[in-house]
Amino acid sequence: MIKPKIKVCGLTKFNQIQELIELKVDFLGFIFYEKSPRFVLNHLSLEQISEFNHQAKVGVFVNETVEKIVEISEKAKLNFIQLHGDEDEDFIKRLRQSLSEKVEIIKVIRIGNQKKKELKKTINYQPTTINYLLFDTDSKAFGGTGKTFDWKILNEIKIPKPYYLSGGISLENILQLSTINQQPAVLDINSKFEIEAGIKNIEKIKTLKSLLK
Template identity: 75%
Template sequence: MKLKVCGLTKMDQIQELISMNIDFLGFIFYKKSPRFVLNHLSLEEISEINHQGKVGVFVNESIEKIAEISEKAKLNFIQLHGDEDEEFILSLSQMLSKDVKIIKVFRVGETFNFQFSIFNSLVDYFLFDTDSKAFGGTGQTFDWQILNEIEIPIPYFLSGGISLENIHQLATINQQPAVLDINSKFEIEPGIKNLEKIKTFKSLLK
């Protein structure tokens, strides 16, 4: 299982995570987020980060803006966390560089009734996160057993309240996630990561 650390804002922590061989680095380009990366780093600084797993997180942003940020920041993945439909994704993929991959987020509540098969051929990964009125991290988990009730046709990221305390429960998921996406449970404050906790978590994944 690979690991994504999301909500990064500090260059020294990013470099340390790279040295820890973290697979995906998540940068949030949503102004309402307390981890909005452009309050801390410029697009040029992000573009200079030497890593093949740079993920830009967007919420209901325009296609043009996503494509522009993707190019300027040299992103490798676009994570769509809003209400983007298949038409939006099709248009976006035509504007992105061919090697940029797309992750489509689904917010899971008490049930899961999305018709997500329409996205199978349009995106590279799904991401399942806990539903909330606001977009972005809640620090809460959803009932992972819901994933055992659905057919997931492509690799997926699992997000939402993953922590050292519940890592053992991942074994109950039949189709295991390709990537675990961690954020708020591994922070000192929004955007400032607890690197020791991340090291411990990574060691438990092996």
């Protein structure tokens, strides 16, 4: 089993981010969705985010405009854009043309009660201009619920790109990853590694890192 990388999402605290950088966490996730309890701009400025010395800063957006995403991406010096809303092929095409070539795009597919056929169709409709898929549990809150979808559905479909796995990943269910045939490239962790929204449990993250060694 290839060891997946780790993305810690929903970061809000300056000192914790510095600590995670020292721990060599692979991806840092910043949520730019105002309705999220982890909306980063309530805590940090774009300039502060730009100054973090890390090569994989991910900005999470939900149904935002192309112009706003590009502006934030440039000012915060983001390396990845994660689209967590209902962005269609035309939107992603316009975004790709507007973003710096170096910035990669992650498109989220929210998994709820859809059947295998529906999920296949959704995956096949994703534009080739995206770099990664991300599978998360469907919710009205667009993620961060701590709920897990049935990972077995991933064994019933062909996943054409490397993918992030999100939705309720915890120390308690991490060993169940071995049941997935096509392993995730990245584990996207959030609420199960928190003390409260936006405040991470660094010790739990350290434990996860040691378990994945």
